[in-house]
Amino acid sequence: MRVLVTGGSGFIGTALLVSLREKGHEILNLDIEPPQNEKHSDIYRPGDILDWESLTKTIREFEPSHVVHLAARTDLDGKTLDEYKANTVGVRNMINALAKEASVKEAIFASTKLVCANGYRAKFDEDFCPDTLYGESKTEGERILRNDSSLQCPWCIVRPTSIWGPWFGVPYRGFFLAIDKGYYFHLGRYNPPRSFGYVGNVVFQIEKIMDAASESIQRKTFYLSDYDEFTIREWADAISKRLKGRGARTVPESVIQCAALAGDCLKKLGWRNPPMTSFRLHNMRIDTTGIPLESIKQISGPLLPYTMEQGVDDTIAWMKQRNLMA
Numbered sequence: 001m002r003v004l005v006t007g008g009s010g011f012i013g014t015a016l017l018v019s020l021r022e023k024g025h026e027i028l029n030l031d032i033e034p035p036q037n038e039k040h041s042d043i044y045r046p047g048d049i050l051d052w053e054s055l056t057k058t059i060r061e062f063e064p065s066h067v068v069h070l071a072a073r074t075d076l077d078g079k080t081l082d083e084y085k086a087n088t089v090g091v092r093n094m095i096n097a098l099a100k101e102a103s104v105k106e107a108i109f110a111s112t113k114l115v116c117a118n119g120y121r122a123k124f125d126e127d128f129c130p131d132t133l134y135g136e137s138k139t140e141g142e143r144i145l146r147n148d149s150s151l152q153c154p155w156c157i158v159r160p161t162s163i164w165g166p167w168f169g170v171p172y173r174g175f176f177l178a179i180d181k182g183y184y185f186h187l188g189r190y191n192p193p194r195s196f197g198y199v200g201n202v203v204f205q206i207e208k209i210m211d212a213a214s215e216s217i218q219r220k221t222f223y224l225s226d227y228d229e230f231t232i233r234e235w236a237d238a239i240s241k242r243l244k245g246r247g248a249r250t251v252p253e254s255v256i257q258c259a260a261l262a263g264d265c266l267k268k269l270g271w272r273n274p275p276m277t278s279f280r281l282h283n284m285r286i287d288t289t290g291i292p293l294e295s296i297k298q299i300s301g302p303l304l305p306y307t308m309e310q311g312v313d314d315t316i317a318w319m320k321q322r323n324l325m326a
Contacts, residue, residue: 073137185256
């Protein structure tokens, strides 16, 4: 395959490039940011998906057989929807550019599970219910794609859930570091089940979609997630036991409420990502299970390559190798 990955310098993109390169595919990473992995400098081309002429030129020159469109603004810090043009105008630019390139056999467009608020269980693919500007922008991006008839190659949408693992950043790198430094505590009695995705499993699922027959993926939506659910308490204990030989401690409900309020104040004062806020506490207490995984199981099979425990081991090893942990 000749694979164009937009946003290949980001978290999932970097992990995907590692796997694609190991399998011998020809790859090009188009991103406004340089690669996180220094080994990817030879397959990197700086570019902005909002720059129509540059985007079209890159696709025409590379002649990809497959495109994985990951480039997006993914933070929750925007104040207006206009700040998320990469997720709307960028999608339209990709559609128009790919429509002009006959070499493309398949395109994968990354959205997010946050087109629906955490805890909301959609009844069908277009049952949108975002509660953040990021989720709203991704909803609009999906609508642009679904309503445009100019893209002739087979395409699908993938919605990553809460993804973690090597090459990650906010928020889950901070979660591992907080446990390592002893700053993390279980949140009282709350322990809802959650849907997470280890990045190695997500890359496996994306590659299975790339390998699938066109008719099995055309215009479909796939959630990218581990099949097995677990709680934040179980996950934190697995990390803590590997780092400290024991599970994490628990704090009373009143303490964590105070910490969330303090985090709210710090955020208003300019701290971009305090360890705890009311918004984060609310999300940690929501049962996020019930994500429809039947479609992706038909493509990637009944088993995924990594368990949560294996993912924890590999993530800790990666963080130590990158000097993020002692």
